[in-house]
Amino acid sequence: MTGSALLENVRMSLRSIRANKVRAFLTALGVMIGTGAVIAMLALGAGAQRSVESSLESLGSNLLLLYSGQPKGGSLVRRSTTNIVPTITEADIVAIRAMDPELVASVAPESSASGQAKFGNASTTVTIVGTDVEYPTIRNIHPVMGEFFLPTDVESRKAVVVLGAQLYDDFFGGMGDPVGQKVRLNGLSYRVAGLMERKGNSTTDLSVFIPISTYQRYIIGAKDFALVNIQAGNTDRMREAQSAIEATLLRLHKMPSLEVADFYVANQLDLLDTLQGVAGTFTLLLGGIAAISLIVGGIGIMNIMLVSVTERTREIGVRMALGAKTNDIIAQFMTEAIILSVGGGLIGVALGVGSSYAFSIWGGLASTVEPMSVVLSFGFSLVIGLVFGGYPAYRASQLDPIEALRYE
Amino acid sequence: MIEVSGLSRHYTMGPTTVKAVDDVSFTIQSGEFVAIVGPSGSGKTSLMNILGCLDSPSAGSYRLAGDETSKLKKDQLAEIRSRRIGFVFQSFNLLPRESALENVELPMIYQGVSRKNRRERALAMLQKVGLDGREGHLPSELSGGQRQRVAIARALAGVPSILLADEPTGALDTKTGVEIMELFHILHRDGATLILVTHDPKVARQAHRVIQVEDGKILADVAASEWVP
Numbered sequence: 001m002t003g004s005a006l007l008e009n010v011r012m013s014l015r016s017i018r019a020n021k022v023r024a025f026l027t028a029l030g031v032m033i034g035t036g037a038v039i040a041m042l043a044l045g046a047g048a049q050r051s052v053e054s055s056l057e058s059l060g061s062n063l064l065l066l067y068s069g070q071p072k073g074g075s076l077v078r079r080s081t082t083n084i085v086p087t088i089t090e091a092d093i094v095a096i097r098a099m100d101p102e103l104v105a106s107v108a109p110e111s112s113a114s115g116q117a118k119f120g121n122a123s124t125t126v127t128i129v130g131t132d133v134e135y136p137t138i139r140n141i142h143p144v145m146g147e148f149f150l151p152t153d154v155e156s157r158k159a160v161v162v163l164g165a166q167l168y169d170d171f172f173g174g175m176g177d178p179v180g181q182k183v184r185l186n187g188l189s190y191r192v193a194g195l196m197e198r199k200g201n202s203t204t205d206l207s208v209f210i211p212i213s214t215y216q217r218y219i220i221g222a223k224d225f226a227l228v229n230i231q232a233g234n235t236d237r238m239r240e241a242q243s244a245i246e247a248t249l250l251r252l253h254k255m256p257s258l259e260v261a262d263f264y265v266a267n268q269l270d271l272l273d274t275l276q277g278v279a280g281t282f283t284l285l286l287g288g289i290a291a292i293s294l295i296v297g298g299i300g301i302m303n304i305m306l307v308s309v310t311e312r313t314r315e316i317g318v319r320m321a322l323g324a325k326t327n328d329i330i331a332q333f334m335t336e337a338i339i340l341s342v343g344g345g346l347i348g349v350a351l352g353v354g355s356s357y358a359f360s361i362w363g364g365l366a367s368t369v370e371p372m373s374v375v376l377s378f379g380f381s382l383v384i385g386l387v388f389g390g391y392p393a394y395r396a397s398q399l400d401p402i403e404a405l406r407y408e
Numbered sequence: 409m410i411e412v413s414g415l416s417r418h419y420t421m422g423p424t425t426v427k428a429v430d431d432v433s434f435t436i437q438s439g440e441f442v443a444i445v446g447p448s449g450s451g452k453t454s455l456m457n458i459l460g461c462l463d464s465p466s467a468g469s470y471r472l473a474g475d476e477t478s479k480l481k482k483d484q485l486a487e488i489r490s491r492r493i494g495f496v497f498q499s500f501n502l503l504p505r506e507s508a509l510e511n512v513e514l515p516m517i518y519q520g521v522s523r524k525n526r527r528e529r530a531l532a533m534l535q536k537v538g539l540d541g542r543e544g545h546l547p548s549e550l551s552g553g554q555r556q557r558v559a560i561a562r563a564l565a566g567v568p569s570i571l572l573a574d575e576p577t578g579a580l581d582t583k584t585g586v587e588i589m590e591l592f593h594i595l596h597r598d599g600a601t602l603i604l605v606t607h608d609p610k611v612a613r614q615a616h617r618v619i620q621v622e623d624g625k626i627l628a629d630v631a632a633s634e635w636v637p
Contacts, residue, residue, distance in 0.1 A: 318501045323490025323518040325483045401462045
């Protein structure tokens with residue numbers, strides 16, 4: 001087919017579309033919604049993936065978590081270490097600290113328990129976290145006022161506390177400098193040393209941090225730890241660090257294998273994999289549903305094109321009598337179907353991009369439009385036009401000119 | 409121009425075979441004005457479909473401008489229609505959404521004529537049938553006679569070897585019908601080969617030669633002046 005014939009087909013198709021404006025719009029609407037939905041859903045999926053990544057990054061980098069007990073239901077992340085029987089001993093910590101700094105950069109054991117915090121007449125339930133001075137570095141959470149407690153505070157079991165952001169709101173109305181104020185934890189008075197930045201997750205923001213030594217003396221008498229935060233020295237050697245820690249602890253605990261051990265190590269990379277897997281499935285699911293709607297849109301196009309072919313049987317007969325070949329007829333109807341689907345696709349792209357921005361601005365949902373998803377869904381709408389326009393066009397081309405000319 | 413020999417077109421309808429065209433032979437020279445006449449059901453429409461390369465014969469030979477067409481495939485027949493045949497229909501069969509000019513351009517699109525040449529030739533054809541000034545009108549804005557003129561211009565636009573008109577005056581009033589017949593006479597005088605298919609003896613008599621068909625066979629093939637219906 002020559003370029004001029006193609007142009008002629010486009011002109012004729014536009015004319016036929018203009019002659020049935022409402023019908024053409026409704027036909028293209030299916031593809032519009034489908035394309036828009038694919039883009040918006042993929043954007044939501046990508047946004048979810050991004051926020052998973054960034055919230056994992058906010059946990060700290062190169063993070064290994066050594067937990068007491070066994071992972072529950074295959075989940076690598078435990079929401080809270082409260083009320084877990086601690087099994088990790090001081091000797092374990094010493095052994096881990098002694099490892100190659102390329103593998104283990106810093107270590108902060110952590111125990112926690114629910115407790116009562118009081119300031120003046122205000123009182124609330126908090127998670128009291130006993131930990132070491134390296135905690136802020138490893139978990140990537142830093143004081144915004146005052147400072148985290150110091151090695152001397154740990155050594156001399158000082159009654160100092162670093163507040164979580166939520167507690168600052170509850171006790172101080174989110175205003176003023178809390179440093180130097182006295183807060184009571186389980187009845188004992190602590191001097192506020194600092195205020196932690198807001199992390200946006202309730203577990204961290206509702207915690208108060210005190211030296212591990214103080215915790216062991218005043219909160220819970222046990223010498224062992226429920227959780228140890230470990231920062232690996234090198235991202236590339238995180239799995240190696242994990243194996244080394246596991247081997248060391250198996251030896252110290254005299255345990256035959258990890259399956260029966262009273263501890264386990266969660267690796268940030270594994271968490272990332274797991275969560276990305278979840279987000280990926282989520283994206284696939286949403287995108288799949290949206291793609292189905294795009295296919296339904298395509299079926300709409302096929303339906304209308306079949307009606308159009310029937311309505312224009314006589315016209316097809318005339319064109320054949322005047323010398324139109326099989327391919328001329330196919331090209332004419334395909335052009336019309338493709339214009340409908342591509343036109344719908346273009347508007348759908350605009351709808352999809354627009355609505356994913358609307359999601360993030362007004363809906364508070366993370367959504368990221370990836371250029372690939374635009375190309376993908378637009379390409380898909382083109383393919384839909386080709387596939388679903390193909391059959392009606394073929395039907396048209398196979399009409400018998402004599403029958404078609406006689407059609408009323 | 410046209411050589412038909414032993415031509416048959418049989419349709420099988422259940423147990424019976426209908427011989428719409430049955431062992432027909434004739435030749436038509438270039439520049440002739442021939443009427444194929446017969447009542448409805450005589451087989452003249454089947455014969456016209458074969459002459460117009462819309463259909464293939466069951467048996468026999470049909471040579472158009474020297475080329476055997478009886479064994480051609482669908483697209484090859486379309487090519488012959490495009491290059492050699494101009495159709496004029498009883499019900500005009502103009503495309504309702506296209507202007508007169510665009511309707512005339514249509515066969516040239518399938519011939520692959522460039523846009524500029526198409527336009528020029530279409531304008532010339534419309535002038536030839538006396539419709540200059542009506543190029544932009546839609547068929548619905550034209551009278552029956554004018555529509556048939558557009559259809560004739562369209563049939564001529566592809567520069568066909570033969571012009572095949574199927575009851576061209578059938579949908580027109582007498583006066584307009586006469587005008588259209590006058591146009592055919594002018595075209596004939598200018599050298600066109602015309603085949604007119606009609607059931608109307610008065611129309612048939614205006615041709616120079618009459619082929620009378622009945623029950624799929626040729627009943628008479630004589631000069632119009634000697635024809636007795």
